[in-house]
Every structure is written in structure tokens, then in C-alpha cells.
Amino acid sequence: MYLSWYLIIFGILLVSGIFLFFLSILFIFNNWVIFIEWEIFSLNSIELVYVMLFDWISLIFMSFVVVISSMVVYYSKSYMGQDINKNRFILLVLLFVMSMMLMIVSPNMVSILLGWDGLGLVSFCLVIYYQNVSSYNAGMLTVLSNRVGDVAILMCIAWMLNFGGWNFFLYLNLMGFSLFFILIGGLVILASITKSAQIPFSAWLPAAMAAPTPVSALVHSSTLVTAGVYLMIRFFVLFEGSFLLNWVLLLGMMTMFMSGISANYEFDMKKIIALSTLSQLGLMMSILGLGFQDLALFHLLMHAFFKALLFLCAGVMIHSFKNFQDIRFMGNVVKYLPLTSSFFLISNLSLCGVPFLSGFYSKDLILEMSSMMSFNLFVYVIFYISMGLTICYSVRLYYYCFMISNNFFSLVNLNGEDYVMMKSMLLLLISSVVMGSVFFWFVLNYLNFIYLSNFMKFLIFYMMLGGVMIGSFITFNFKFLLGFWFSNLFIGKMWFLSILSVYGMNYKILEFSNFMVKILDFGWWEYLVSVNIYKNLMLVILVVQKIQKNLLKIFMLLFIFWILFFYVWVF
Known part of the structure; x- marks a missing residue:
């Protein structure tokens, strides 16, 4: 019975996503914006109105979310086939998508909070889906980190009473000339960096890998972690020309750099891909900090496809390896799972920004536009080093998983390439290849004049070659890295963020409470x-x-x- 439900939900989501995509193209060409006010009820002078905003940004983002969700639902038909609670899983996924939709179409802070909080609550339920202690710990870290952002949104709602309403779209231009804008802008940035896991809230993103792999694909591509970037894009008019963007740039760059280095020390396949998501989110925040709203949206949408494909490929491999995720116990998979290996390689190349895949169009443009800016050398160097680190861990991950000789247990039965999983991954593969150029033609159709020297123009390719070489060196000489005890301790632990987020938050408090018990109750x-x-x-x-x-x-x-x-x- 559940199989038919999976297919019905998949069909509805896919058709809705395609319809929304063509509708968004219509909105782009006609420059339409539709603002809908739905009066739910009115009683004397009290009325409850739900407001929705439909423009090309919200429509195209919704279409991407719905299409990727449909692929994940279809993929889960096979991946979660033997699970006892598969109906609960599909309902949670649908609630997740509905919360994201509610957030995307809302120009009202209260309805944004409903979607925002819905994402946090449902993500907690999905992270603790496999009910054990480690999943519960990861779920608590995830939901408590996100609560900080929820509180920031609540404070925004309270402070916006100074303007007389919560429809922030009506007040964005007014806020720019008001003294209140610094406080509201700061709270929006705080909410965004908690949801998008920027420093110092980065620890929850790798921990959230305790969720089932289809959920990880959905979370890391188009729903939970992208909500913060989307909120920043929506509030971008408020930040233009503000010093707050410098803080966004700094946090984004540090997150990008930290996660790129940490991924080279990690051996858990899903955590490596999660850290790559963190790196790309840092890139989106950085480019927002430089002042390019359209480029941040462009990379957000392109990243959604190849990251979803990367996670689904990882899911096939984990399924085949009987729930093993350590890349040291894999190897030579290209012989046993040829299609998955091909999909994994293409999505990895798109992540690295190899020419004429979808990731190239956004990453290359971002790096060239950042080279044209008048920021200091530190920003320039960190951008290019982080881009090289992306290629380092991608080469290392691909080599460990697919190239080295068999390193797994003899009981592993590599027959995970079933028809359902491959079909769901195929559409994401096509999108990862062609969607970059299609989106580039449709949306970024205005002229960008980029004037760079030959060396700066080809510096991206030099960094890519350098990343391949350093990634190969790290792969073959990993013991060399372990020799630096400080780097192994500091960089391998995400700059101690994972320790500080757990022990730093509760250890001293519990120690103080123990001291108080001794003094008060037993002294x-x-x-x-x-x-x-x-x-x-x-x-x-x-x-x-x-x-x-x-x-x-x-x-x-x-x-x-x-x-x-x-x-x-x-x-």
C-alpha cells in the first residue's frame, strides 16, 4: 500500500515543481510580482490575514525544492523499503517541505517564524529518526542551536511593532533610514547564521548526519540550511551599504575556510559531504557580504542539485556496504557500482567547478566578481584557498571510495544499484549538468563586464590544479598530516566548535550547579x-x-x- 502512496506523492511533487519552474520563467520575462492577502476571519476590528508574496525568486526556489523533494521521495521508496516506520518517515518529509514552502512565500515575520520553527522541529524529529543515544545527542545539538535563530526572529517580531506591522517588505526601504535598522539587521543576520550553520554555530551541521541519507540530501540541498541564505537574500535591501555586510563576509569566509580544512581530516563519508555543504554555505554568505544578491541565489540553486545527487550516491554506497560510512573500509567501488560511481564523479566535478557543469557557472562568476572588488588581500586569498581546499577533499573522497583496492569485508554484498534509485538520481544528474547554463541564460541576462589580467583570469584553474596535487598528496601521505599534533587536534575538530557547542555550553553550568548543591544542600x-x-x-x-x-x-x-x-x- 505504501508503495502506491510514495508514487502518488512523487508524481504530485514533480508536476508541481515543473509547473512552478515554467511559471517563474514567465514572472522573470514579465517582471511580475503578486502580493496576496487572504483574510482568514475578521471579528469587529480584529482580523487575521495571511500574506503571500509570489515573485520569480520565491517561485524558482519553490520549484527547485519541490523537484528535489520528489526525487528524494521516489528514492526513499527503495532506500526505506525495509523500514518499519516508513509511513512516519514520508509524513515527516512532507511536513519538512511544507514548512519550507511556508517560509519561502512569506513576507510576514510571523508566518516566517511558523515555517522557520517548523523546519527546526521537523528536522529534530528526522535527526532522531533512528532512535539511539548518538542520534538523540545530535538532535538536541541541532534543535538547540536553531533555537537561537528562532529567538532572534521573535525579537525581530517584537521590535517591528515600532513600524506598525510585520510585513517587512513594506518597511525595507523605510528601515534603511531608521536607527532601528541596525538592530533588526543584526537579529536577521543572527537568525541566518544559526540556520545556515556559520561560525560559531557550525557544529550542528555534521552532527545532523545522524538522520537517514534521503533526509540529509533534502536538508543539505534545498531546505533547512538554505533557509538562512534565503532570508538574507529577502532582507538584502536592508543591508545594502551597511557595515553589517562586513561581518557577514568575515563569518562566511571563516566558515568556508574552516570546513574546507576539516573535511581533509574526516573519514566519515557523510560528514565529508556535510562539511562541503558548510563550505558552500560559507561561499554564499561571503558573496552576500560582497553585495551580490543574484550570484548568491544562483549558487544556492545550482548547489541544490549536485549536493542532492552527491548525498543520494552516498546513500546507495552506504546501503550496499551494510550501513558502513567509513571511507577507509571502501575502495574499488567503480567496478561494482559503475553508474553510482559515474554520478558521484559528475556531481563531485560540479562541486569543484569544472568547466561547463552547473557548478562552474556560479563558482567561476563568483570568484571573478570577487576579484573585481576592492576588498583587501585577506579576502582574496581566503576565497581562492577555500576553492582549492574543495578540490583537495573531493579528490581524497573519490580516491578512497572508488580508486584504491578492495578494503571492505567479504560479507558486503554490492548490489545496491536498483532501478528506483538510479531513476531518481538520473534527473538530478541531468540538472547538475545543464541547469547552470539554462539558469545563466534566463536569470543573469544582464551584462557583466569583467576585466581581469591573464594571470587573475587563469588563477582559478591554477588553484584547481594545485588542489588536485595537494589532495593527492594528502591522500597518499595522511600520516604526514597526523604528525602535526596541533593541526590534528585543532583543525580536525572544526576549530573546537564541536567541543565548545556541547561541553562549552553545559559543562561549566553543571559544574557550578554541583558546587551550589555541595554548598547549599550538603554544607x-x-x-x-x-x-x-x-x-x-x-x-x-x-x-x-x-x-x-x-x-x-x-x-x-x-x-x-x-x-x-x-x-x-x-x-
């Missing part, structure tokens, strides 16, 4: 305060009880004391 404080008060109260109670026993001698004594007191007071 002198207990004796001096609570026990002392108890003894004094008991003494007073005993005196009052004796008075209430109606003994004649007590009343006589009280009378004498009253006479004496009166005598002393009067005379």
Missing part, C-alpha cells in the same frame, strides 16, 4: 539557614502551643508581665 549553608530557621520556628510553635492549652498559671504570668510593662512604660 554549612544548610545548617545555618534552613535547619536554623526550622529550629527557631519549632521553638516559637512550642511556646504558642503552651499558650493555647488554657493553663491558669500562664494567664496569670501574662497578666503580671502586662502590668509590669504598663508600669515601666507610663512611669
Whole structure:
């Protein structure tokens, strides 16, 4: 029964996605924007109105989300086929997509919060889908990191009452001339960097790999982590010319650099791909910090296809290796899974920005436009080094998984290339190859004049060749890296962010609470305060009880004391 449901949901999502894509092209060519206000109910002077904004950005992003979701649902038909709770899984995926849709079409901060919080809640349910301690820990880290962004959105809602409404689209131009814009802009940036896992909130993204692989494909391509970048694109009018963009640029560059280095130390296949997502999110944030809104959206959409394909290929391999994810126990997979190996290679090349794949059109343009900017040498160097690091870990990952001799257990049965998985991956493969040029022609049709010297023009290709060479060196001489104990400790642990996000947040607090228990409950404080008060109260109670026993001698004594007191007071 569930198979038919999977197919029905897949069909509805795919048709909706194709329809939305052609509708977005119509909106681009006609420069249309539709603003819909739906009055749900009104009572006297109180009315509840739901507002939706449809322009080419929201429509094209929705179409990409829906198409990738349809592929993931179809893929899950095979991947989750033996799972007991497969119906719960598909409902959670649909809730995830609906929350993202709610966020995309909302120009209203309250309805954005509903979608934003829905993403956080459903992602927690999906990360803890496999119910064990490590999944629960990863889920708690994910949801608590995202709560910081939720609080920032709530504070935005409270502060926007100064403008008289929550439809931020109506106030963006006004905010630019207001003193309040710095606070609202800062809160929006805080919300965006928590959802998009920029430094210092990067630790939850690799931890969220505890979710099933189809969910990872959806999360890392077009839904959860892209919500922060999308929110920044929507608020971009507010940031233009602001010093806040310099902070976005700095955080994005540091995230890109940190995740690129950390991926070269990692052996878990899904974590390497997660760190590559983190690197690309840092690139999107950096290019937003440089002031290129369209380029950030372009790379966001192109990244969605090849990253979803990369995760689905990883899912096929994990499925075939009986849930093994360590790349040291793989090897020579190209002989056993030829189609998966081909798909993996093409998506990896697209990630690296190899010419005329979809990733090339966005990454090459981003690097060339950043070369044209008047920022300092630090920005320039970090951009190119991070781009080289992407190729380093991609070469290392491909070599370990597909090129070295068999290194897996003899019980592994490599028969994971079933018809359903391959069909869902094929559409993503076609998109990863052709969608870059198609989108480039449709959307970025205005003229960009890029004037660079020959050396700067070809510096991208020099960095790619350097990345291949360094990646090969790291692959063959990994013990050389382990010799640097500090780099192994510091860089291999994501600059200690994973430790700080867990132990740094709760260890000192728990240690302080333990100290307080010792002092208050089991120490002198207990004796001096609570026990002392108890003894004094008991003494007073005993005196009052004796008075209430109606003994004649007590009343006589009280009378004498009253006479004496009166005598002393009067005379």
C-alpha cells in the first residue's frame, strides 16, 4: 500500500515543481510580482490575514525544492523499503517541505517564524529518526542551536511593532533610514547564521548526519540550511551599504575556510559531504557580504542539485556496504557500482567547478566578481584557498571510495544499484549538468563586464590544479598530516566548535550547579539557614502551643508581665 502512496506523492511533487519552474520563467520575462492577502476571519476590528508574496525568486526556489523533494521521495521508496516506520518517515518529509514552502512565500515575520520553527522541529524529529543515544545527542545539538535563530526572529517580531506591522517588505526601504535598522539587521543576520550553520554555530551541521541519507540530501540541498541564505537574500535591501555586510563576509569566509580544512581530516563519508555543504554555505554568505544578491541565489540553486545527487550516491554506497560510512573500509567501488560511481564523479566535478557543469557557472562568476572588488588581500586569498581546499577533499573522497583496492569485508554484498534509485538520481544528474547554463541564460541576462589580467583570469584553474596535487598528496601521505599534533587536534575538530557547542555550553553550568548543591544542600549553608530557621520556628510553635492549652498559671504570668510593662512604660 505504501508503495502506491510514495508514487502518488512523487508524481504530485514533480508536476508541481515543473509547473512552478515554467511559471517563474514567465514572472522573470514579465517582471511580475503578486502580493496576496487572504483574510482568514475578521471579528469587529480584529482580523487575521495571511500574506503571500509570489515573485520569480520565491517561485524558482519553490520549484527547485519541490523537484528535489520528489526525487528524494521516489528514492526513499527503495532506500526505506525495509523500514518499519516508513509511513512516519514520508509524513515527516512532507511536513519538512511544507514548512519550507511556508517560509519561502512569506513576507510576514510571523508566518516566517511558523515555517522557520517548523523546519527546526521537523528536522529534530528526522535527526532522531533512528532512535539511539548518538542520534538523540545530535538532535538536541541541532534543535538547540536553531533555537537561537528562532529567538532572534521573535525579537525581530517584537521590535517591528515600532513600524506598525510585520510585513517587512513594506518597511525595507523605510528601515534603511531608521536607527532601528541596525538592530533588526543584526537579529536577521543572527537568525541566518544559526540556520545556515556559520561560525560559531557550525557544529550542528555534521552532527545532523545522524538522520537517514534521503533526509540529509533534502536538508543539505534545498531546505533547512538554505533557509538562512534565503532570508538574507529577502532582507538584502536592508543591508545594502551597511557595515553589517562586513561581518557577514568575515563569518562566511571563516566558515568556508574552516570546513574546507576539516573535511581533509574526516573519514566519515557523510560528514565529508556535510562539511562541503558548510563550505558552500560559507561561499554564499561571503558573496552576500560582497553585495551580490543574484550570484548568491544562483549558487544556492545550482548547489541544490549536485549536493542532492552527491548525498543520494552516498546513500546507495552506504546501503550496499551494510550501513558502513567509513571511507577507509571502501575502495574499488567503480567496478561494482559503475553508474553510482559515474554520478558521484559528475556531481563531485560540479562541486569543484569544472568547466561547463552547473557548478562552474556560479563558482567561476563568483570568484571573478570577487576579484573585481576592492576588498583587501585577506579576502582574496581566503576565497581562492577555500576553492582549492574543495578540490583537495573531493579528490581524497573519490580516491578512497572508488580508486584504491578492495578494503571492505567479504560479507558486503554490492548490489545496491536498483532501478528506483538510479531513476531518481538520473534527473538530478541531468540538472547538475545543464541547469547552470539554462539558469545563466534566463536569470543573469544582464551584462557583466569583467576585466581581469591573464594571470587573475587563469588563477582559478591554477588553484584547481594545485588542489588536485595537494589532495593527492594528502591522500597518499595522511600520516604526514597526523604528525602535526596541533593541526590534528585543532583543525580536525572544526576549530573546537564541536567541543565548545556541547561541553562549552553545559559543562561549566553543571559544574557550578554541583558546587551550589555541595554548598547549599550538603554544607554549612544548610545548617545555618534552613535547619536554623526550622529550629527557631519549632521553638516559637512550642511556646504558642503552651499558650493555647488554657493553663491558669500562664494567664496569670501574662497578666503580671502586662502590668509590669504598663508600669515601666507610663512611669
